[in-house]
Amino acid sequence: MKAIAKTRPEPGVEIIEVPEPAVRAGHVKIKLEAASVCGTDLHIYNWDAWSASRIKPPRIIGHEFCGTIVEVGDGVTERSVGDFVASESHIVCGHCLQCRMGQAHVCVNTQILGVDVDGGFASHAVIPWENARPTPKTVSPLIAAFQDALGNAVHTAYSGPIEGCNILVTGMGPIGQFAVSVCKAAGANAVYATEISEYRADIARQVGADRVFNPTSEDVVGELNRLHPGGIDGVLEMSGHPSQLSLACNVVRPGGRISLLGVYANNEQSIPVNDLIFKGIDIHAIVGRRLWDTWDQMSALLEGGKLMLEPVVTHVMHFTQFQEAMELMKAGKAGKVVFTFEE
Ligand SMILES: NC(=O)c1ccc[n+]([C@@H]2O[C@H](COP(=O)([O-])OP(=O)(O)OC[C@H]3O[C@@H](n4cnc5c(N)ncnc54)[C@H](O)[C@@H]3O)[C@@H](O)[C@H]2O)c1
Ligand SMILES: [Zn+2]
Ligand SMILES: [Zn+2]
Structure with a gap:
């Protein structure tokens, strides 16, 4: 499959050809429908001090995305093939003090999709099942993709x-x-x-x-x-x-x-x-999203149909046009740039 990745410790990202990731225990495999570019992706693209200190190339970037589950790993009981889901970018440990106290948004062992582990700017992504958040099918993929930021x-x-x-x-x-x-x-x-x-x-x-x-x-x-x-x-x-x-x-x-x-x-x-x-x-x-109350509040808002979000989506482009997307973001001439993944 094609993926957008940081391949070297220097500015820029490129399209690479890699094998589709295999599903593993506790994870789901998602076929991407849409993804969106975040300010963090721009930091990684520019290779600023934060990304240089944190990211270990090669790394598939992208942490705001949505799609359909095509495979579930061993032990996954709460997600099924066919579910429409969107990404929560923070992978939390579930056992530190904060996680135990219902404050997983400040888990001390947080790993971030597309930063610490491979992300979703690719035709397929494999992520922990809990990070794949069920989304009403009435929500357009062009909007479902950026729930991490909306959250x-x-x-x-x-x-x-x-x-x-x-x-x-x-x-x-x-x-x-x-x-x-x-x-x-x-x-x-x-x-x-x-x-x-x-x-x-x-x-x-x-x-x-x-x-x-x-x-x-x-x-x-x-x-x-x-x-x-x-x-x-x-x-x-x-x-x-x-x-x-x-x-x-x-x-x-x-x-x-x-x-x-x-x-x-x-x-x-x-x-x-x-x-x-x-x-x-x-x-x-405020940091991140409360897990999982923010997602429940967001679902209710999306289902209620009262959110006006379309004007924020200023650009929709195929993910292979990522260079153009990054330059638009750099110039501040974009709201959300949303990627599509049709073959
Ligand atoms: N705490 C978290 O978990 C978390 C998560 C994501 C983003 N952030 C931060 O939240 C902020 C918003 O994120 P974003 O992606 O929308 O960032 P952004 O950089 O796209 O938006 C910041 C906006 O502030 C405007 N601005 C700059 N100076 C201003 C001024 N003097 N008066 C009024 N507006 C001014 C900019 O023109 C820009 O439109 C950023 O600072 C980002 O780093 C925090
Ligand atoms: Zn983000
Ligand atoms: Zn934790």
Whole structure:
């Protein structure tokens, strides 16, 4: 089969020809229908310091994908041939303290598909059965593929109240766009967004943002104070830009929450801690998806049919056009790039 792989410890990825992976105990074999490109794939493509320290080539990349189970390994009782499934990228150990306490999203032995083990940018993939999440067949493969990323948005949004709330989502990358859609579907009163790229701001409007502010040309604090003098109930920080962390601290109402998903270039950030204490703010640090509550919440949202996700899918292309996909991502001229796998 053909697969997209990092073959050497240097920038770039290439198409390689490898044998189809054989199913093994506790695993399922999936025939791919669609896959999507994540910011992490771009890091690996660029071979930044993180990927250089973590990835051992040759490695088939890709951790957001969906398809049909074509074989199940020994001992697998809860998945069957024919099931439509999507990937959860975190493979967890099931026996560390966190796993035992229902906090497997911070399992200390986490391995990531397409990073630590072979991923899904290939016609077939073999993954642990639990990582193959059953998905309603009514969901298009072009959407089912990116549930790993959508799950980041669901996890962040659902870490605090949404219904009837005024929410601000900062940074309209694909995950911020998903978060806007999730908050609208979950009954937020108003959902505001910030973004510096007009291309991405436009997608945010299409998925339901009531207003998108450009922090470089607008007085966001002033505007939000005028709209909601009491402050914003919940801020979801998804830009990874320090200015938006400050904005969050500034506009959140006393007793509100700030949920942080964005990752900053610098580990150390300055925030007005005493203000946050005296305002009684809940601050959540969010990683991955809760296993498996986030997936159950996401299934309910997808089945409810209220999520507006199509505008985020800006490009659909055959997986062999991966070079073009990576360049689009690099240029920031894409929402989600989704790969298809027809022969
Ligand atoms: N915690 C986790 O488990 C986890 C998982 C996936 C992604 N992430 C992080 O979440 C964030 C969102 O992911 P993504 O894939 O959507 O990333 P992305 O880089 O595509 O999106 C970030 C967006 O923020 C915008 N932005 C940058 N500076 C801004 C500013 N000053 N004001 C407003 N917007 C600004 C960018 O233009 C971009 O559209 C990233 O920081 C990513 O690293 C975290
Ligand atoms: Zn990802
Ligand atoms: Zn564990």
